[in-house]
Amino acid sequence: MNSTVEKKNYTKEELLNLYNLPLDELLKESSKYMSNNIEFCSLINARNGKCSQNCKYCAQSSHYCTNIESYPLVDIEEVKKVAKEAKANKVSRFAIVTSGKTPDEGRDFQIELDMIKEINAIEGLNSCASIGILDEEQAKQLAQTGLKRFHHNINTCRSYYPEVCTTHTWEDRLNTCKLVKKYGMELCCGVILGMGESIEQRIEMAMELAEIEPNSIPINILMPIPETPFENYHDKIDEENVLRTLAVFKITNPQAVLRFCGGRMRLSEKNQELALKTCVEGILIGNYLTTVGKAPEQDLATVEKLGKNLI
Numbered sequence: 086m087n088s089t090v091e092k093k094n095y096t097k098e099e100l101l102n103l104y105n106l107p108l109d110e111l112l113k114e115s116s117k118y119m120s121n122n123i124e125f126c127s128l129i130n131a132r133n134g135k136c137s138q139n140c141k142y143c144a145q146s147s148h149y150c151t152n153i154e155s156y157p158l159v160d161i162e163e164v165k166k167v168a169k170e171a172k173a174n175k176v177s178r179f180a181i182v183t184s185g186k187t188p189d190e191g192r193d194f195q196i197e198l199d200m201i202k203e204i205n206a207i208e209g210l211n212s213c214a215s216i217g218i219l220d221e222e223q224a225k226q227l228a229q230t231g232l233k234r235f236h237h238n239i240n241t242c243r244s245y246y247p248e249v250c251t252t253h254t255w256e257d258r259l260n261t262c263k264l265v266k267k268y269g270m271e272l273c274c275g276v277i278l279g280m281g282e283s284i285e286q287r288i289e290m291a292m293e294l295a296e297i298e299p300n301s302i303p304i305n306i307l308m309p310i311p312e313t314p315f316e317n318y319h320d321k322i323d324e325e326n327v328l329r330t331l332a333v334f335k336i337t338n339p340q341a342v343l344r345f346c347g348g349r350m351r352l353s354e355k356n357q358e359l360a361l362k363t364c365v366e367g368i369l370i371g372n373y374l375t376t377v378g379k380a381p382e383q384d385l386a387t388v389e390k391l392g393k394n395l396i
Contacts, residue, residue, distance in 0.1 A: 092295070092339055100288045104333050108325060112363040115332035118339035123393040124178070124367040125384070126213065126344070127171035131200070132158045132183035132193065140240075140250045141314035142280060142307055145184045151312045158183065158193045164200045165207075172210050174370060174381040175395055179204055180213035180236060186253060188216040188223055198230045205231050213273065218253060219261045228268035235265040236273035238303065242289035245282045262297050275303035275344070278330055279322035279351075280315060287330045291337040301367060302334060302341045306348030324356050328364075335364035342367045350379070361391055 095103075103111060134155025136145045144151040168179045181200050188194040197216055204212040214227065215236035227235065239258050240246070246255035265272045274297055276290050294302060306327060309318045322330075335343055344367030349357060361368075370381045388395050 094295070095292070095337060097285070097288055097292065100291060100333055100337065101285070103336060104284060104288065104329050108328065111329060111332045112359065115335040116363040118335050119363065120366060121392070121394055122366055122396045123361065123388050123391075124342060124344075124396050125174070125176045125370050125381075126178035126180065126367065127167075127174070127176045127369065127371050128180040128182045128213075128215070129159070129164055129167045131164065131181045131197075132156070132185065134184055136184040136186070138186050138250060138252045140252075142249065142277060142310070143313065144310040146313070149313050151310055158196060161196070161200055161203055165203050168204050168207055168210060171371070172207060175385065176370065177209070177396065178211045178213050178234065179207075180215055180234075182215040182236075183217065185217050187218050187220075194223065194226075198226060201227070201230050201232050205233075215273075218257050219264050221264060224261075224264035224268045224270075228270055232270055234271035234273055234300065235261075236301075236303070237261045237265065238275050238277070238305075239290070239293060239297070240277050241280060241282055242286045242293055244289060245280075245286050249280055259297070262299070266298075271301070272297070272299040273301040273303060273344075274299035275301075275305065275346070277305040277307055277348075278327060279307035279318060279348075281318060281321050284326070287326075288333065291330075291334050294334065294341070295337045299338075299341055301344055302338060303344045303346040303367075303369065304331060304334070304349075304365070305346045306351045308348045308351070324352050327352060328356060328360060331360055331364040344369060358387065358391060361387070361393070 134145045134153055135147050139148040144153045171179050201212045211233040213234045243255045262274050309316050343365045345365055346369040368384055370384050
């Protein structure tokens with residue numbers, strides 16, 4: 086997080102005007118809020134599939150026949166192994182990620198707490214978790230266990246959320262974000278672009294994130310999954326509008342680290358590098374939950390090429 090930058094409250098009209106600037110002018114504006122640092126994080130998909138929720142983008146939902154491999158919670162030794170591999174690839178944050186609405190959907194919460202302890206025991210690695218919607222007691226226990234950062238996306242703006250999911254609400258997600266901050270953990274909270282939202286709704290996302298004030302904003306670009314309701318949403322956002330959205334997010338949330346996550350491969354190499362120069366300061370390296378990313382060596386080479394500091 087860039088703590089030296091002062092945050093400004095923008096109106097929706099002001100942000101729409103920024104969004105519609107010539108692209109080079111907009112990116113020049115967002116680059117004013119950039120550090121020269123890049124932060125790597127990584128994850129383990131610790132429980133996959135059979136999720137009770139009907140999120141229309143997700144391969145893991147039990148509502149759709151996506152034919153992914155489902156498996157229960159992996160064992161702690163596997164988490165330790167993957168975490169150590171991640172550290173060898175210059176990762177500073179490592180997350181356990183599980184499918185399901187809540188941490189205890191698989192009755193695994195206590196084991197997940199033990200996994201966090203093991204990650205914390207690896208020198209130089211910060212623990213993260215993305216394990217669903219929390220209640221107050223779960224948030225308290227995660228904090229007491231020493232979890233550094235909790236990840237929970239809003240995914241889209243409040244006004245568009247019913248078009249994405251109906252088995253829980255945008256407010257459920259917001260409440261989890263509030264609990265994370267209440268108990269002193271850092272918050273990673275971002276979005277998925279290209280799910281049919283309008284430009285105005287992307288502006289709404291930027292403003293809502295500014296109210297939430299996450300430390301990190303993961304940016305996902307929809308990778309349409311066959312047999313999900315969004316399987317044909319390949320053309321809902323183009324590369325230029327991704328860049329415009331990223332720039333407005335950075336201007337609106339100057340103290341947060343914008344982070345490339347799933348779907349960044351929909352951007353050309355040129356535009357990925359342009360984003361890393363002007364608005365993005367973090368990368369989730371390796372593969373994602375059900376989609377493929379880049380080899381860590383490629384990201385390391387890009388950081389060196391751009392003259393960035395890896396932190």
